[in-house]
Amino acid sequence: MIEPRTLKGFRDYLPESMIPREKLIATAQRVYRSYGFSPIDTPAMEYLEILTGKGSDETDRQLYRFQDHGGRDVGLRFDLTVPLARFAAQHINDLGTPFKRYHIGTVWRGENTQRGRYREFMQCDFDTIGTRSVVADIETGLVIHDLMRAIGIERFTIHLNNRQVLQGVLQKQSLADRSVPVLRAIDKLAKIGAAKVAEELRDAAGLNEEQIAAVLGLAEVAGSNDQILKSVENLVQGNAMGEEGLARLRDIAAGIVAAGVAEQRLQLDVAIARGLDYYTGAIFETFLDELPTIGSVCSGGRYDNLAGLFTRQELPGIGASLGLDRLLAALEELGRLEKVRTPAAIFIPFFDAARRNDYLRLAAQLRERGWGVEFYPEPKKLGQQLKYADQRGFRAALILGDREWQDRQCQVKDLTQMRSEQVPLDDSLQALEESLRRVLRSEKNEE
Amino acid sequence: MIEPRTLKGFRDYLPESMIPREKLIATAQRVYRSYGFSPIDTPAMEYLEILTGKGSDETDRQLYRFQDHGGRDVGLRFDLTVPLARFAAQHINDLGTPFKRYHIGTVWRGENTQRGRYREFMQCDFDTIGTRSVVADIETGLVIHDLMRAIGIERFTIHLNNRQVLQGVLQKQSLADRSVPVLRAIDKLAKIGAAKVAEELRDAAGLNEEQIAAVLGLAEVAGSNDQILKSVENLVQGNAMGEEGLARLRDIAAGIVAAGVAEQRLQLDVAIARGLDYYTGAIFETFLDELPTIGSVCSGGRYDNLAGLFTRQELPGIGASLGLDRLLAALEELGRLEKVRTPAAIFIPFFDAARRNDYLRLAAQLRERGWGVEFYPEPKKLGQQLKYADQRGFRAALILGDREWQDRQCQVKDLTQMRSEQVPLDDSLQALEESLRRVLRSEKNEE
Numbered sequence: 089m090i091e092p093r094t095l096k097g098f099r100d101y102l103p104e105s106m107i108p109r110e111k112l113i114a115t116a117q118r119v120y121r122s123y124g125f126s127p128i129d130t131p132a133m134e135y136l137e138i139l140t141g142k143g144s145d146e147t148d149r150q151l152y153r154f155q156d157h158g159g160r161d162v163g164l165r166f167d168l169t170v171p172l173a174r175f176a177a178q179h180i181n182d183l184g185t186p187f188k189r190y191h192i193g194t195v196w197r198g199e200n201t202q203r204g205r206y207r208e209f210m211q212c213d214f215d216t217i218g219t220r221s222v223v224a225d226i227e228t229g230l231v232i233h234d235l236m237r238a239i240g241i242e243r244f245t246i247h248l249n250n251r252q253v254l255q256g257v258l259q260k261q262s263l264a265d266r267s268v269p270v271l272r273a274i275d276k277l278a279k280i281g282a283a284k285v286a287e288e289l290r291d292a293a294g295l296n297e298e299q300i301a302a303v304l305g306l307a308e309v310a311g312s313n314d315q316i317l318k319s320v321e322n323l324v325q326g327n328a329m330g331e332e333g334l335a336r337l338r339d340i341a342a343g344i345v346a347a348g349v350a351e352q353r354l355q356l357d358v359a360i361a362r363g364l365d366y367y368t369g370a371i372f373e374t375f376l377d378e379l380p381t382i383g384s385v386c387s388g389g390r391y392d393n394l395a396g397l398f399t400r401q402e403l404p405g406i407g408a409s410l411g412l413d414r415l416l417a418a419l420e421e422l423g424r425l426e427k428v429r430t431p432a433a434i435f436i437p438f439f440d441a442a443r444r445n446d447y448l449r450l451a452a453q454l455r456e457r458g459w460g461v462e463f464y465p466e467p468k469k470l471g472q473q474l475k476y477a478d479q480r481g482f483r484a485a486l487i488l489g490d491r492e493w494q495d496r497q498c499q500v501k502d503l504t505q506m507r508s509e510q511v512p513l514d515d516s517l518q519a520l521e522e523s524l525r526r527v528l529r530s531e532k533n534e535e
Numbered sequence: 536m537i538e539p540r541t542l543k544g545f546r547d548y549l550p551e552s553m554i555p556r557e558k559l560i561a562t563a564q565r566v567y568r569s570y571g572f573s574p575i576d577t578p579a580m581e582y583l584e585i586l587t588g589k590g591s592d593e594t595d596r597q598l599y600r601f602q603d604h605g606g607r608d609v610g611l612r613f614d615l616t617v618p619l620a621r622f623a624a625q626h627i628n629d630l631g632t633p634f635k636r637y638h639i640g641t642v643w644r645g646e647n648t649q650r651g652r653y654r655e656f657m658q659c660d661f662d663t664i665g666t667r668s669v670v671a672d673i674e675t676g677l678v679i680h681d682l683m684r685a686i687g688i689e690r691f692t693i694h695l696n697n698r699q700v701l702q703g704v705l706q707k708q709s710l711a712d713r714s715v716p717v718l719r720a721i722d723k724l725a726k727i728g729a730a731k732v733a734e735e736l737r738d739a740a741g742l743n744e745e746q747i748a749a750v751l752g753l754a755e756v757a758g759s760n761d762q763i764l765k766s767v768e769n770l771v772q773g774n775a776m777g778e779e780g781l782a783r784l785r786d787i788a789a790g791i792v793a794a795g796v797a798e799q800r801l802q803l804d805v806a807i808a809r810g811l812d813y814y815t816g817a818i819f820e821t822f823l824d825e826l827p828t829i830g831s832v833c834s835g836g837r838y839d840n841l842a843g844l845f846t847r848q849e850l851p852g853i854g855a856s857l858g859l860d861r862l863l864a865a866l867e868e869l870g871r872l873e874k875v876r877t878p879a880a881i882f883i884p885f886f887d888a889a890r891r892n893d894y895l896r897l898a899a900q901l902r903e904r905g906w907g908v909e910f911y912p913e914p915k916k917l918g919q920q921l922k923y924a925d926q927r928g929f930r931a932a933l934i935l936g937d938r939e940w941q942d943r944q945c946q947v948k949d950l951t952q953m954r955s956e957q958v959p960l961d962d963s964l965q966a967l968e969e970s971l972r973r974v975l976r977s978e979k980n981e982e
Contacts, residue, residue, distance in 0.1 A: 090588050092624040092845040094578055095609060100622055102630065103573030110564065110574050117557065121878035122902045124909025124927075126550035127557045131541055131655055132579065132641060133599075141537050152580075154601030157645040162542060175547055177539040183549070184926060186912055194579060194641075198604040208578050221912035223885070226895060234902065346892035347899040398539040431568035438670070445793035448673060452794040455569045455681065462571025465633055465668035479631060480571075 097199065097207030103429045109416060113192055115238045116212050116410055120190040123231055125214050128189045130171040132196075136161040138174050141397045150197040164196040168211045168409075176217055177398030185218025185403075206413070215407025217394060222336060224406050225370040225390060226343035232374050232386045233349045235410060240424065243377035244385075246349075247357040250337040251367050251389070254358070256330015257306060257323050261299045269293035270303060271361040277307050307359040313341060316356045333369075340370055368392045372408055376418055385415045428481035432460030433528050435482035435503070437474065440490045441467040447488070453517060459524065477503060484527045486520075488513075502527045544646065544654030550876040556863060560639055562685045563659050563857055567637040570678055572661050575636045577618040579643075583608035585621050588844045597644040611643040615658045615856075623664055624845030632665025632850075653860070662854030664841060669783060671853050672817040672837060673790035679821050679833045680796045682857060687871065690824035691832075693796075694804040697784040698814050698836070701805070703777015704753060704770050708746045716740035717750060718808040724754050754806040760788060763803045780816075787817055815839045819855055823865055832862045875928035879907030880975050882929035882950070884921065887937045888914040894935070900964060906971065924950060931974045933967075935960075949974045 094100055101109060117127070133156070140148050140163070153163040165171050168191045180187065192212045199205040214231060216224040229246055236244045254274070258267050273288040282304055289295040289303060302323065309319045317338055324330025337356065345351055362371050369390030376385060388408025395403050419425045434454065436447055444467075451461045462482070464473045470487075477485055487499035487508070500523040501508040511519040541547055548556060564574070580603070587595050587610070599611040612618050615638045627634065639659045646652040661678060663671040676693055683691045701721070705714050720735040729751055736742040736750060749770065756766045764785055771777025784803065792798055809818050816837030823832060835855025842850050866872045881901065883894055891914075898908045909929070911920045917934075924932055934946035934955070947970040948955040958966040 089847070090584055090844050092585070092621045092842075093582065094625075095580055095582060095603070095607065096605070098578035098580060100578070100626065101574075101576040102626060103575060103636070106574040106576055109576075114561070122907045124877050124879040124882075124907065126876060126878055127548075127553040128550060129548040129553055129556075131545035131547070132643070133542055133545060133655070135540065135542060137537055138539070150604075152601070152603065154599070156542070156599065157597075158543070160542065174539045178541075179547065179549060184923065188909070189550070196579070208580065216912065219912045223891065223895070223910065223912035227910070227912075230895070230899060343892055343895055347895040348903075395539075397537050400536070429573060430571050431573055432571040435571075444670065445790055448670070448677070448790055448794040452677060456795075460569045460571065462635070463670065463674070465663070465666045465670035465674075476631065 095207075097201040097205070099206060099208075103431075104427060105416075107428060107431055108419070108425050109412070112239065112412060112416065113210075113212070116192065116235060116412075117190070119231060119234045119238050120214050122234070123188070123227060125188040125190040125216075125231075128175065128191050129193060130165070130168075130175050130191070132164055132194065133162050134165060134171065134174065136163045138398075139163040139165065139170060141170070147197070150199055152196050152198060165193075166197050167195050168193055168213045172213070172215065172217075173395040174398055176403055177395040177401070180218070180399075180401065180403065186221075186224070187217045188215070189217070190214040210412050212410040212412050213388075213407055214409075215405050217403050217405035220404050222339050222343065225336075225340045226347065228370065228372060228388060228406050228408055229340065229344040229354070230347055230349065232372060232408060233344075233353065235386065236374065239415070239419075241376060245353055245355045245375050245377060246344075247355050247360055247373040247375065247384075248337070248341060248344075249356070249358050249360045249371040250333045250340070250369055251361065251371055252329050252333025252369060253320060253324060253337060254306065254333075254361060256327040256333050257302060259329055260324065260327040261295075261302045263293075263295070263299060263303075266293050266295075270295070274303065274307070274359055275361050275363075277359055282307060309358055313351070313354065313356045316358065317341075320358055336369070362387060362389060366391060370406060376422075378422055379418050382414060382418045382421070383411075385411045385418065387411070426481075430462065430480040430482055432462045433483040434459055434461045434524065435473075435477040435480075435485045436461060436463045437470055437477070437485060437487065438464045438467045439470060439473075439488060440493065443488070443490065443493050446493055450486070450488075450513075454520075457517065457521065459521075474503075484524060500524065500527060542654075544648040544652070546653060546655075550878075551874060552863075554875060554878055555866070555872050556859070559686065559859060559863065560657075560659070563639065563682060563859075564637070566678060566682045566685050567661050569681070570635070570674060572635045572637040572663075572678075575622065575638055576640060577612070577615075577622050577638070579611055579641065580609050581612060581618065581621065583610045585845075586610040586612065586617060588617075594644070597646055599643050599645060612640075613644050614642050615640055615660045619660070619662065619664075620842040621845055623850055624842040624848070627665070627846075627848065627850065633668075633671070634664045635662070636664070637661040657859050659857040659859050660835075660854055661856075662852050664850055664852035667851050669786050669790065672783075672787045673794065675817065675819060675835060675853050675855055676787065676791040676801070677794055677796065679819060679855060680791075680800065682833065683821065686862070686866075688823060692800055692802045692822050692824060693791075694802050694807055694820040694822065694831075695784070695788060695791075696803070696805050696807045696818040697780045697787070697816055698808065698818055699776050699780025699816060700767060700771060700784060701753065701780075701808060703774040703780050704749060706776055707771065707774040708742075708749045710740075710742070710746060710750075713740050713742075717742070721750065721754070721806055722808050722810075724806055729754060756805055760798070760801065760803045763805065764788075767805055783816070809834060809836055813838055817853060823869075825869055826865050829861060829865045829868070830858075832858045832865065834858070873928075877909065877927040877929055879909045880930040881906055881908045881971065882920075882924040882927075882932045883908060883910045884917055884924070884932060884934065885911045885914045886917060886935060887940065890935070890937065890940050893940055897933070897935075897960075901967075904964065904968065906968075921950075931971060947971065947974060 151163045289300045367389035371389040373384035374386040390406040451463045454461045485501040496513045498513045511523045736747045814836035818836040820831035821833040837853040898910045901908045932948040943960045945960045958970045
């Protein structure tokens, strides 16, 4: 007998976690598509040289690598960005630009599981490649906005920055060559506070007091978005990169609001940097107002050159990634995940063994009309079947015994309210559908 | 510079192949859910002993295997059935029975690519576990029926058999101990014809003439389903297994038809065996009437004990698998795949640079009403933008220049018919939506 078990850091998804997961994925697909982003997919396995080309030391270490049957060195993808770079370099002449794609796929990292991390997880990215237009920056914010609302989250804040503003402040303070340690310190602001960041800027990056004040000045900028733009004007004044960055930041924010995003949902945040050497323009993070501590649930930004390792063609772009696992954890913590273990709402107990085909026919007729219906496969005791229905979380049961079939009547039982009503059963199923709409508040199988 | 390329036997999915693929997957999910099948997922990677436990020599040889960072022997799943067996053994006490699940996931096999096979492909399975009820057998046929129709295929035939009938004939001919070579020969009937099968039965399996006649008698059974049932009666008469099998076959067919499946879509086919030692009851295959040579696009059957390697608990069940790649190839061959490279139907050219935020707002308003809209990110020449729209396969374009914005008018261009009409643009967007419905025949973003 072999022990049935999963590898450390890997998980099975049972129905009650998979149902909301699949729903979330379908929602993301729908929103991405509504902007003209097209789905793509790439292999889980790539030539090792493609995966190690750009990866950091950390991702190189975490890479699942092996030799395939032909003796090739291969690895499993650890994100969807490296495969996108390879894909774009390979196909961009066929695809043309601008190229808007989304990619929802599994990635693998041999992470230290003690940090609560998994070794297999899903990423959910969208990117617009081949354009520097501010429209693509604005749309990134709009997609995030529509995503959150489609998921059912109304209270969220999109944080927006432009790396050029940071870069301008550093240039003005003659710190352009020290941007790596400085940005690394700034990224810790929310975690360790301004005093500790100042210490790090002094000790690790060697900044003087004026430089520290200027850098921390960015973090102290506060108030309405207009006030923030005003304050930053002084910080970047006289530096071309900073002034250009600020003008663009203003333009992105204006476009997002003009397209209909409520102003309080957009927060300029000139201190976010998101990593060190990748982003070069707009930066997005998204926080849930009711649970900000869980971190950003959708983040991304603009980059100058996606696929420099694979092609001489310069491919600028912008993209972001929905944090599926984090968002599901947040929804669970906020009590917003329904505990259902069935994707069908209606349950038909197998009550009268002689009527099997009648039940099957009724279930088929309801499915044809768009309802999700499960028919219990065995004519067991009704109590036992209703217990099963309760455990699964069905919302309605249709009770039909021999007498009901003879009288062409159906008992519609609301399983959440424990109420029932009798309706006539005719070929149109009209009365039955009306009753089901009342019970399920018109929630059909497809949402 | 690293050469951008995929591994042999692996493929990228570009939008024009991924869009129909994603649509097909969504359709399968919707149909499975409508019967109360729940989604699950399992890791791509499993302990090697789990994957090699049941696999045949062939799958063992094709397995991608390696050591993980902790020195464990691991492998990539080569199907979704072995993971289901492990999953069921591990969780069945939490899940309860009957347990109905679907699983759509990627699997990997180090196949010989010369046979046109890929090393990475997707499986799309549904199973009902923990019940021997004939209802689960009938429902398997109903799911296949609904799947085909939901995909848009009207002309298809579901072939149905019961392995017990075959088994009964073999028992009656004292061939129970030779079922492996006999079934292997029978499985070749469609490919090599009766004469060659007879030869193989004689030479490889050692059957005498009477035995060969009885076995081939199964293949010669023809006529309407009623006539077939009648003929098989004689073949199994006096053998308990065969008679029981025939009664059940009759019952399954009756249930499928009673639930509303047109009789000509169900074909009893007592010669199909589908592999050698796995299935023990009902067997399903599905053929497209317009392209039968491509083979079965949805197949499956009943088994007695799913997880015998992992648990002492006996888990009977029945399931089938949609052949995603084969079906997509068939739809392509039949000219039923739309050649679109955009999932949004409506295109808005960026015509007047000064009106950027107006375009963004209009696109947002249309998306809020359920339309898929792409706004071109750069104010290039209109001809260039319309060329892009044409390459992508957009269906409608909304042309708005400065004059249109001033007059609150919008030109709705039907890109497939090369016709356009002018509609007033007010806040309700009513006239615009009516025009779009005419052009797109009410095809909104979600289908």
